[in-house]
Amino acid sequence: MSEAVFAHxxxxxxxxxxxxxxxILTMGLGFFIAWYSTLHLVxxxxxxxxxxxxxxxxxxINFALGVVTGIPLEFEFGTNWSRFSSFGGxxxxxxxxxxxxxxxxxxxxxxxxxxxxxxRVGRTLHWLSGLGVAFGSLLSGYFIVATNAWMQHxxxxxxxxxxxxxxxxxxxxxxxxxxxxxxxxxxxGSLLAAAFVIGGxxxxxxxxxxxxxxxxxxxxxxxxxxxxxxxxxxxxTGDLNGASVVQYQPTKLAAMEGLxxxxxxxxxxxxxxxxxxxxxxxxxxxxxDFLSFLAYGNIHATVDGLAKYSKDLxxxxxxxxxxxxxMVGLGTIFIAEMLxxxxxxxxxxxxxxxxxxxxxxxxxxxxxxxxxAGWVVSEVGRQPWLVYGLLMTPAGxxxxxxxxxxVFTMMGFAGIYAMLGILFLFLVxxxxxxxxxxxxxxxx
Amino acid sequence: MNVAWFWALSAMLTAYAVLDGYDLGVGMLxxxxxxxxxxRRMAVNSIGPVWNGNEVWLLAAGGMLVVSFPRVYASGFxxxxxxxxxxxxxxxxxxxxxxxxxxxxDPLWKSLWDAGFxxxxxxxxxxxxxxxxxxxxxxxxxxxxxxxxSFALLLNPYSLLTGLLSVAVLAWHGANYLRxxxxxxxxxxxxxxxxxxxxxxxxxxxxxxxxTFVFRPDAGRNFEAHALAWAFPLxxxxxxxxxxxxxxxxxxxxAFYSSTLLIIGLMGSAMLTVFPNLLTSTLxxxxxxNIYNAASSPLxxxxxxxxxxxxxxxVIVYSTYVHRTFRGKVRMDSGHY
Numbered sequence: 203m204s205e206a207v208f209a210h211x212x213x214x215x216x217x218x219x220x221x222x223x224x225x226i227l228t229m230g231l232g233f234f235i236a237w238y239s240t241l242h243l244v245x246x247x248x249x250x251x252x253x254x255x256x257x258x259x260x261x262x263i264n265f266a267l268g269v270v271t272g273i274p275l276e277f278e279f280g281t282n283w284s285r286f287s288s289f290g291g292x293x294x295x296x297x298x299x300x301x302x303x304x305x306x307x308x309x310x311x312x313x314x315x316x317x318x319x320x321x322r323v324g325r326t327l328h329w330l331s332g333l334g335v336a337f338g339s340l341l342s343g344y345f346i347v348a349t350n351a352w353m354q355h356x357x358x359x360x361x362x363x364x365x366x367x368x369x370x371x372x373x374x375x376x377x378x379x380x381x382x383x384x385x386x387x388x389x390x391g392s393l394l395a396a397a398f399v400i401g402g403x404x405x406x407x408x409x410x411x412x413x414x415x416x417x418x419x420x421x422x423x424x425x426x427x428x429x430x431x432x433x434x435x436x437x438x439t440g441d442l443n444g445a446s447v448v449q450y451q452p453t454k455l456a457a458m459e460g461l462x463x464x465x466x467x468x469x470x471x472x473x474x475x476x477x478x479x480x481x482x483x484x485x486x487x488x489x490x491d492f493l494s495f496l497a498y499g500n501i502h503a504t505v506d507g508l509a510k511y512s513k514d515l516x517x518x519x520x521x522x523x524x525x526x527x528x529m530v531g532l533g534t535i536f537i538a539e540m541l542x543x544x545x546x547x548x549x550x551x552x553x554x555x556x557x558x559x560x561x562x563x564x565x566x567x568x569x570x571x572x573x574x575a576g577w578v579v580s581e582v583g584r585q586p587w588l589v590y591g592l593l594m595t596p597a598g599x600x601x602x603x604x605x606x607x608x609v610f611t612m613m614g615f616a617g618i619y620a621m622l623g624i625l626f627l628f629l630v631x632x633x634x635x636x637x638x639x640x641x642x643x644x645x646x
Numbered sequence: 647m648n649v650a651w652f653w654a655l656s657a658m659l660t661a662y663a664v665l666d667g668y669d670l671g672v673g674m675l676x677x678x679x680x681x682x683x684x685x686r687r688m689a690v691n692s693i694g695p696v697w698n699g700n701e702v703w704l705l706a707a708g709g710m711l712v713v714s715f716p717r718v719y720a721s722g723f724x725x726x727x728x729x730x731x732x733x734x735x736x737x738x739x740x741x742x743x744x745x746x747x748x749x750x751x752d753p754l755w756k757s758l759w760d761a762g763f764x765x766x767x768x769x770x771x772x773x774x775x776x777x778x779x780x781x782x783x784x785x786x787x788x789x790x791x792x793x794x795x796s797f798a799l800l801l802n803p804y805s806l807l808t809g810l811l812s813v814a815v816l817a818w819h820g821a822n823y824l825r826x827x828x829x830x831x832x833x834x835x836x837x838x839x840x841x842x843x844x845x846x847x848x849x850x851x852x853x854x855x856x857x858t859f860v861f862r863p864d865a866g867r868n869f870e871a872h873a874l875a876w877a878f879p880l881x882x883x884x885x886x887x888x889x890x891x892x893x894x895x896x897x898x899x900x901a902f903y904s905s906t907l908l909i910i911g912l913m914g915s916a917m918l919t920v921f922p923n924l925l926t927s928t929l930x931x932x933x934x935x936n937i938y939n940a941a942s943s944p945l946x947x948x949x950x951x952x953x954x955x956x957x958x959x960x961v962i963v964y965s966t967y968v969h970r971t972f973r974g975k976v977r978m979d980s981g982h983y
Binding site: 259262263266269271273274276279280281285287290291292293295296298300301302303304306308311312313314317318327334368369370372600601602607610611614618622625629632 | 694695696698699701702705706708709710712713716717719720721722723724725727728730731734735737738741742745749750791792794942943945946950953954957958960961964965972977979982
């Protein structure tokens, strides 16, 4: 891989992974804030208002960072990936402005109203603007996932003689079969992360013996929502997202699972170390026939291994494999953790089980890792394709941008984002330290 | 469809210039016009609830450019590489300065973000003007449809003049916005600055108009061919004239419309100096990227036009509603800004 291509890839990978840290929370937390806000509207219980207003303050910081780190990504399709944009802009570009027009305006427009508070805009309008923000951020997720889905499984296009593609069906692009479960799995991941954050903060307050009423509500929310979301992350969203990979991206599946040789009754490797040079999985622990069952619902089905394809079509196996196993491993831990929490809640011991509260608090970063690992699988596993089956990654870069320029801007982003990260942690820690303000009266 | 998309993009960019224009204007002025915590907070609060939504017009326009004229997006964004990256970093600084300023009740913290807000707003306004100037003047686009835009290339006499025009007009626009929103000492200062900046804006309009014909001799061709094109220069003059009439305090509420008209007039005129080209080649006119050779396919243009127009109709309705909720003088009761 040339230096320039590597630089373009690193910059996009870094900027998108840093950016994504924020939507992970925005999409999920927006939902929970709208949920608390609705409960307050219906029950008039002030606990829900206090919770919504507390989380709104953290949401605002998180949202601002999501916006400022997100703009570079829209620009980067042009700055660093100009040939990709020129190649397919009329097709994948169908989804891009819709994110702005249908989602960004909604969430950005109504966030100002929501942050202005109930007393300024009135109870109903405050509630509606919260819904607008939540709905807008969830909707933006769909359009960007649909853009990605087109790169994973291009649809609705025809090839140009000149070498590009042109649109044959808008609806095919909007309702790409790959997009639906990819989106559901992504959103579920975000909701799960938000549940963990809510639970982690609540656990902190319980352990520190502060803001107890808010803390109990938070931990309860986290455990109940967390059990459901951890399980739906696996099934159906994870399973059906995986089904798209089975159907449309056999090399990605093989790399994810470390399957080098095509096999009938292929086993599932719980653990193992892929060795691309030896084309083998070292020290594996297998569940016999299970990969065939997961992929095709039939223990006798044949699953294609990497060896079926020429090596220049293999994605980076190790990175894809380990990212996938980190994601699934963590996802399994989340299910177990939340089931324990639910059990403790049922036995009325949740708020006093300090060991569990410590675990809830310390596992807050892990859904973030799992979400990011999943995207690494998605993007690295698609290599060497930029658009699967159509355009190779090195063919999509901007050749008029030198490697040195990209290295320079990459360092600029690294420095700026390091500072943003520190500022974010500082400000959110302060807000958590201050705690929910239970003295703000509700609107009359 | 190609022509319709040209005007749709022009409208989006004009709306951006009018809306985020006052955010940038308030930002530019804030360090010098607003003194003391109360005035600085008032300035930030005047745009706080709406700045983010205003910025989305630029993002939506960018996304629309991808789908409508992908070759222009590809060529322009990669060609302007370093300048765009610097613009991105400045937009990051502007955004977080507004959002973080009120998070910590410490004078040093606030001073830091006040400076960040002001300097980034000024440089964003300057760079956007420079970019537009280069679009009007032309760029060394080669046969492959790409160019390399070094800082030496992009910062040239004409583009620096358009950059200064952008700063002048948006600063005046920001002052007019503060005339509508501010109270007390800040209002008085905003009125004074609005009067003073009118002269600078008017002077730059004259200078840049002349310079445009010097650096782009064919700039008038669309105006010669279509009488309707003169609507935009007339709006420009109308905006300036209204601005002159609004010098008195009784006209505080109307001053904002004068700079709005000026911006609409300038943007429309700028679009008409280039139409139907989007990126003009200084090497050879056959390398121009225009609304025909740089466009996506007819179906792509039609489908995206419909999808986006429907969405924008909704946006205009609820955005107007949101802006109306915050109309009138700044209320300092929201804790967030």
